[in-house]
Amino acid sequence: MTFYQSSAEFKPQSLSDWVAPDCHGLNFFEIDTSLQGLLKCYLDEDMRNHMSPHFAKLGEIAGNELDDWSRQSDKHQPKLHQRDARGRDEDWIEFHPSYRNMEKVAFEQFGLHAMTNRAGVLGLDKKAPQIVKYIFQYLFGQSEFGQLCPISATETTAMLINRYADEETRAKLFDRMVLQDTENMLKGAQFMTEKTGGSDVSNIALQARNENGTWKLYGEKWFCSCADADVVLLLARPEGAPDGNAGLGLFALPRRLEDGTRNSYRIVRLKDKLGSKSMASGEIIFDGATVYPLGEVGPHANRGLKMMMDQVNMSRLSHGVRASSMMRRCLNEALAVAGYRRAFGSKLIEKPLLRRQLMKLMVPTEQSLSMYMYTAVMLEKAEAGDEEAAKVTRILTPLLKYRTARDNVKVATGAMEVRGGNGYIEDWVNAKMVRDSHLGVLWEGTSNINSLDVINRAVAKVGAHEALGEAMNDLLEQDNNLPGQYAGQLKSVVSKAVDFAGKVAREGKETLARRASSALYHTVTASLMATEGAKLGAEGGDARRLLLSRMVLDRRLGTDDPFSMENGDFDRLATDALLSGEPVSLDRAMEILSK
Numbered sequence: 001m002t003f004y005q006s007s008a009e010f011k012p013q014s015l016s017d018w019v020a021p022d023c024h025g026l027n028f029f030e031i032d033t034s035l036q037g038l039l040k041c042y043l044d045e046d047m048r049n050h051m052s053p054h055f056a057k058l059g060e061i062a063g064n065e066l067d068d069w070s071r072q073s074d075k076h077q078p079k080l081h082q083r084d085a086r087g088r089d090e091d092w093i094e095f096h097p098s099y100r101n102m103e104k105v106a107f108e109q110f111g112l113h114a115m116t117n118r119a120g121v122l123g124l125d126k127k128a129p130q131i132v133k134y135i136f137q138y139l140f141g142q143s144e145f146g147q148l149c150p151i152s153a154t155e156t157t158a159m160l161i162n163r164y165a166d167e168e169t170r171a172k173l174f175d176r177m178v179l180q181d182t183e184n185m186l187k188g189a190q191f192m193t194e195k196t197g198g199s200d201v202s203n204i205a206l207q208a209r210n211e212n213g214t215w216k217l218y219g220e221k222w223f224c225s226c227a228d229a230d231v232v233l234l235l236a237r238p239e240g241a242p243d244g245n246a247g248l249g250l251f252a253l254p255r256r257l258e259d260g261t262r263n264s265y266r267i268v269r270l271k272d273k274l275g276s277k278s279m280a281s282g283e284i285i286f287d288g289a290t291v292y293p294l295g296e297v298g299p300h301a302n303r304g305l306k307m308m309m310d311q312v313n314m315s316r317l318s319h320g321v322r323a324s325s326m327m328r329r330c331l332n333e334a335l336a337v338a339g340y341r342r343a344f345g346s347k348l349i350e351k352p353l354l355r356r357q358l359m360k361l362m363v364p365t366e367q368s369l370s371m372y373m374y375t376a377v378m379l380e381k382a383e384a385g386d387e388e389a390a391k392v393t394r395i396l397t398p399l400l401k402y403r404t405a406r407d408n409v410k411v412a413t414g415a416m417e418v419r420g421g422n423g424y425i426e427d428w429v430n431a432k433m434v435r436d437s438h439l440g441v442l443w444e445g446t447s448n449i450n451s452l453d454v455i456n457r458a459v460a461k462v463g464a465h466e467a468l469g470e471a472m473n474d475l476l477e478q479d480n481n482l483p484g485q486y487a488g489q490l491k492s493v494v495s496k497a498v499d500f501a502g503k504v505a506r507e508g509k510e511t512l513a514r515r516a517s518s519a520l521y522h523t524v525t526a527s528l529m530a531t532e533g534a535k536l537g538a539e540g541g542d543a544r545r546l547l548l549s550r551m552v553l554d555r556r557l558g559t560d561d562p563f564s565m566e567n568g569d570f571d572r573l574a575t576d577a578l579l580s581g582e583p584v585s586l587d588r589a590m591e592i593l594s595k
Contacts (some may be wrong), residue, residue, distance in 0.1 A: 014295035019422065020337040022429060023329065024067050028142050029059025029435050032328065033583075034369055035135070037542055041532050044133055051132055053108070054122050058136060061105060062143045067429070069098035073278035079227075080282065082268045091267045093228040093280050100182070102144055103279075106151050107182050112136050113154040114178040117162065121180070130383075131376035134321045138372070141325030142332075145436040146279035150187055150226040153319040156311040157188025157233050161252060164294040164307050169252060172292075173231055180351060189229030190311055191221040191253075191284065198223065199449045199451060201305060202244045208236040208251060208291065215251060217265070217286040217295055225443075227267050227282035230255045234291070235308055240299030245260035249297030249298045250304035253289060265289040265330055275435035313397045316444045317375055320400035323374050323408040324368035330415035330433055331365045334358060354418070355575055357524050361414050362578065363555060364407035367525040368550050371400050374528050378471075395454060395464035395520070402514075403521040405440035412437040451513040454520070460505040465520065469498035472527045481534035486550075490527050493557060497523040519557065526552040537586025544584040547574040550593055569595040 009270055027097035029035065039048050041530040076096035084090040096576040106112045108124035111121035115128035115136075133155075141148050158177035161170060196203035204335070206219035217236055224232075232253040241247035264287050295303055338349035338358060347573045348354050375396040381389035416430040423430035439448055458464040472494045476487045503509075504516040530549035537543025551574060554560070577584050584592075 006129065008033045020341040020419065023332045024429075026063045026065065026332075027056065027059045028139055028329075028332075029055045029273055031332065032059070033139070033542065034366060034545075037536050038332055038369065038373055038443050038532060039135075040206075040539070040541070041535055042377055043129075047129065047132065050123070051135075055135060055139060058105075058110060060138045062139050066102060066105060066140070067143040069101045070146075070278065071429070071432065072098035073102065073146070074146075074329050075426075077277050078270060078280035080267055080280075082266075086353075086589070088267060090262055093267070093270070095228075095280075095564070096278075098542065099147070099278055102147050103150075103182050106140065106147060106376060107154075107187075108180050108186065110136060111180045112151050113158070113188075113497070114180060114214065117158050117178045129376075130380045131373055134317070134372060134376045137318060137321045138325045138328070138369075141322045142329040144278065145322060145326060145439075146276040148318065148322050149276070149279050150189065150229070153190055153226050153229070153316060154186075154188040156314045157190065157229075157231055157252075159314070160233060160250075160294065160307060160311055161231070163251065163310070164250070165292065167296070169261065169292040172258070173252065173254070177231060182449075186225065186230035188231050188233070189224065189226035190233045190308070190315075191224040192235060192308075193221065193223035195220070195222045199445055204235055204237060206236040206286065208233065208238045208249060208293075210296065211288075212299075214524055215291050217251070217253065217289045217291050219283050219286055223271065223281060224267075224284045225279060225281040227270065227280045227284065233294075233308065233311065236291075238297050238299060238302065241302060242300075245305045248304040250294040250303040250307045251291035251297070252294060253291045254392065257290060263289045274438060275432070276439050277435075282419045310312075312444060313393075316397045316401035316450070319440055319444055320368065320375070320397075320404045323404035323437075324365070324372050326433055326437055327361075327365040327368055327404075327411040329406055329429070330411050331358075331361045333430060333433075334361055334415040334418040349579065350419070355579060357414060357418065358478070358579060359551065359575055360555075361418075363548060363551050364404075366412055366529065367522070367552060368400075368404045370528040370532060370545070371396070371404070371521070371525050374524075375400055388467050388471070391462055391464040391467035393457035395468050396524075398445070398450040398453040398458065399517055399521045400526070401440075401444060402454065402517055405450075406447055407489045408437045408440050409434075410552060447514060451517040452510065454517045455501060455505045455510070455513040459501050465498050465501045465505075468520070468524065469494050472524060475531045476527060479531045479534050481538040481586065482530060483578035483593065487531065488591060490523075490530055490549075493523050493553065494527060522552050522556040526557070533589060534586070537584075537589055543586040543589035544578055544590040546585065546586075546593060547578060552575065566584060 047587060073096050079094040082091050082092060115121040116130060116133050119126045136147055158174055177185040177188060190256045194204055203441050209216050234251050234253055235248045236251055237247050238249050266285055268285055270284040295307060338354060340349045344530055378389045378393045382393045412433045415432055419430050422428050476491050501516045501520055504512045526549045529545040533545030573595060
């Protein structure tokens with residue numbers, strides 16, 4: 001993180017020099033020493049060597065052209081045209097050229113939607129590991145949040161069609177969905193929300209009717225992101241099917257029929273959103289639109305929701321990555337300001353209270369990075385048939401989505417405050433980051449929904465908390481570089497968090513679901529960062545994550561006396577080390593950890 005110290009000697013030549021710089025123009029991969037270090041923990045050497053140049057290339061684009069295009073697209077929002085020049089109901093959405101430029105980077109240059117669905121992307125002779133895809137999303141999201149929705153939606157739509165559609169439907173759609181050609185590919189979406197609500201899908205009223213062997217849709221969807229998609233997955237209730245979740249079938253809706261004509265649905269209007277303005281969300285009415293069923297659908301029990309949950313879980317993980325990416329950009333912006341701006345006789349980064357504020361931005365940012373990378377590795381193992389990894393993934397995805405979405409709002413707001421009044425002005429990226437950050441607590445479930453999913457389902461029905469506790473204990477026991485006393489402390493906290501989650505689930509204490517979920521998240525991230533720091537330090541690298549691990553225990557799980565006048569030697573020494581911009585040796589980390 002040494003980039004923020006580039007102006008060690010402050011010698012203003014004009015009044016404009018007093019305004020602190022931003023991170024535009026930097027390579028977002030090259031300045032991210034945390035990510036570079038963790039590649040050694042979570043990617044094998046061959047994959048790391050193959051992908052690092054591509055990560056660096058996207059990091060360069062993200063810090064330059066993509067950053068420009070994102071801000072332009074944010075200011076020039078999509079426009080809905082209901083008819084074409086001849087008066088036909090060919091509703092279409094007009095996007096600013098900057099948006100199309102970003103699509104070419106995502107879909108054509110890097111194949112972010114295709115790399116886990118087929119081999120051949122970026123020179124790989126196999127499908128990319130899940131973690132590779134999420135690292136690309138992490139770099140992309142540091143400049144552009146909105147377009148990660150169609151990127152992820154296209155990837156997961158293709159995945160579900162490949163997994164559940166019949167051969168005829170798969171042949172019509174899948175191959176074109178994984179093309180790296182924006183002129184000919186099919187982009188995907190999922191339309192879930194109706195006026196009755198978003199999270200309680202059991203109230204879905206969109207009806208599917210089998211008319212002479214062809215399924216048709218009638219009704220309305222209320223919040224349709226990626227409204228311009230070519231292939232859409234929807235939950236609908238087949239005529240005569242029972243109420244509730246068991247009556248929902250899963251269908252694929254093509255924008256155009258096989259003869260090229262427009263399918264029978266229309267975009268009523270686009271949403272005027274607080275953030276994510278570059279991407280078009282709308283309201284859609286279906287009037288006999290032709291759809292293809294995925295799996296068996298009909299008047300009896302349907303498996304649509306169960307199949308759709310595959311997409312929801314992937315989307316939750318992606319949202320955690322997006323939150324992590326935005327927190328990283330916000331932290332970097334705050335460091336850039338603090339390392340340059342002078343006030344009251346010294347740099348901001350030398351002010352004790354501002355240093356403490358920077359740590360409040362750094363800790364959740366680093367937590368999210370470890371959490372999404374570990375979750376991606378567990379997802380890969382789960383998809384390969386590892387049942388224990390599947391349980392761990394089942395609880396990690398809502399934990400990641402819940403906590404990172406909330407932390408992102410605080411980090412974005414805190415970084416805006418570090419920049420001061422300029423942070424509130426749309427000329428700078430901070431205002432956009434604040435607006436975009438709030439969407440994370442809404443999409444794919446609010447904080448309550450995700451925490452209840454953790455406690456009422458992952459814990460109560462699957463027992464996933466126990467598998468998660470075992471996984472953390474295994475990590476802590478396998479790492480011989482961790483101080484024994486600290487490893488024991490972490491294992492004790494893991495046990496307490498797992499037991500507390502189980503008790504909350506058994507006793508039905510829904511009001512404690514968020515507290516229990518947060519405890520699990522903080523415990524897991526503290527354990528991950530401890531083992532990561534010890535591993536990297538033992539190899540002669542940066543052991544700073546050991547200090548971050550202790551900060552999570554102290555600040556997120558601690559019971560410090562709020563009236564105490566002392567922060568303690570550890571807090572001061574760890575802050576100095578973490579804000580120095582220099583690597584921390586394992587010996588030094590151990591020394592500070594003992595304070």
